[in-house]
Amino acid sequence: MKIASIFKALADSSRVRALAALNDQPLCACQVVELLGLAPSTVSKHMSVLVQAGLVATTKKGRWVYYSQAADAGDQVRLVLRQLPALLEHEPQAQQDHAALAHILTMDPEVLCRLQNSRADGDV
Amino acid sequence: MKIASIFKALADSSRVRALAALNDQPLCACQVVELLGLAPSTVSKHMSVLVQAGLVATTKKGRWVYYSQAADAGDQVRLVLRQLPALLEHEPQAQQDHAALAHILTMDPEVLCRLQNSRADGDV
DNA sequence: TCTACACTTCGCCACATAACGAAATGAGGG
DNA sequence: CCCTCATTTCGTTATGTGGCGAAGTGTAGA
Numbered sequence: 001m002k003i004a005s006i007f008k009a010l011a012d013s014s015r016v017r018a019l020a021a022l023n024d025q026p027l028c029a030c031q032v033v034e035l036l037g038l039a040p041s042t043v044s045k046h047m048s049v050l051v052q053a054g055l056v057a058t059t060k061k062g063r064w065v066y067y068s069q070a071a072d073a074g075d076q077v078r079l080v081l082r083q084l085p086a087l088l089e090h091e092p093q094a095q096q097d098h099a100a101l102a103h104i105l106t107m108d109p110e111v112l113c114r115l116q117n118s119r120a121d122g123d124v
Numbered sequence: 125m126k127i128a129s130i131f132k133a134l135a136d137s138s139r140v141r142a143l144a145a146l147n148d149q150p151l152c153a154c155q156v157v158e159l160l161g162l163a164p165s166t167v168s169k170h171m172s173v174l175v176q177a178g179l180v181a182t183t184k185k186g187r188w189v190y191y192s193q194a195a196d197a198g199d200q201v202r203l204v205l206r207q208l209p210a211l212l213e214h215e216p217q218a219q220q221d222h223a224a225l226a227h228i229l230t231m232d233p234e235v236l237c238r239l240q241n242s243r244a245d246g247d248v
Numbered sequence: 249t250c251t252a253c254a255c256t257t258c259g260c261c262a263c264a265t266a267a268c269g270a271a272a273t274g275a276g277g278g
Numbered sequence: 279c280c281c282t283c284a285t286t287t288c289g290t291t292a293t294g295t296g297g298c299g300a301a302g303t304g305t306a307g308a
């Protein structure tokens with residue numbers, strides 16, 4: 001079943017949160033890292049699962065990788081992406097993420113990455 | 125996320141196949157066992173996951189348990205169940221199951237159970 | 249070309265899950 | 279009551295998955 005890989009990709013809440021965040025605009029990896037609060041390596045793996053399932057597309061811009069919801073997707077993927085907002089409508093986590101994302105988008109990715117690096121090093 | 129349990133329930137192809145089979149009519153456990161070709165204990169666990177997620181309802185009729193798609197479901201479940209046929213439309217496995225199910229439905233559950241027991245015992 | 253750095257891949261660990269057979273449950277019939 | 283039998287629960291095993299840090303990749307700028 002091809003649909004199986006799509007459902008499997010949606011079977012982790014971190015991945016659903018990331019996918020939902022891409023609904024309004026593309027995001028670079030460090031922005032997703034900030035949203036989910038997970039290690040970059042973990043986020044990279046999650047995103048690759050979403051890409052593998054055909055739900056997400058990647059675009060390289062210099063050193064940055066931008067993720068976006070798959071635009072030229074097959075019927076099944078398009079159907080799923082279309083239903084996603086309705087499915088998340090009453091999920092507290094989704095609304096919380098939406099607010100957090102608004103704040104993350106106010107920063108340059110440059111600044112955000114520097115912030116993440118300083119946290120990874122000596123900082124609190 | 126409440127939606128998480130729904131997606132997790134759909135993340136196994138045996139469960140998706142069982143759920144799809146319930147689209148046209150309720151089925152008793154041994155009929156699902158026959159369709160999936162798995163041990164009764166395995167099927168029972170799969171069905172309990174679907175019930176837990178609110179996708180499937182159970183009705184006891186004497187010694188038999190009948191599973192059906194949840195009728196009085198919440199918005200999210202109803203949305204998922206409504207999209208399911210379209211998502212499975214071009215899945216070879218789903219079409220194959222549909223044919224197999226037609227044959228299974230020609231037998232009484234009584235006969236089917238007896239057949240399964242004889243296979244479990246000394247038979248080929 | 250060398251360095252810095254955003255991201256990915258690799259190796260590892262803890263935990264979740266799908267599968268089975270065996271034993272338990274519980275309803276009907278004798 | 280006791281027995282049968284459809285289904286569930288339990289215990290076990292093998293495999294899958296999410297998490298991290300460390301090492302690898304590849305690109306932009308010095």
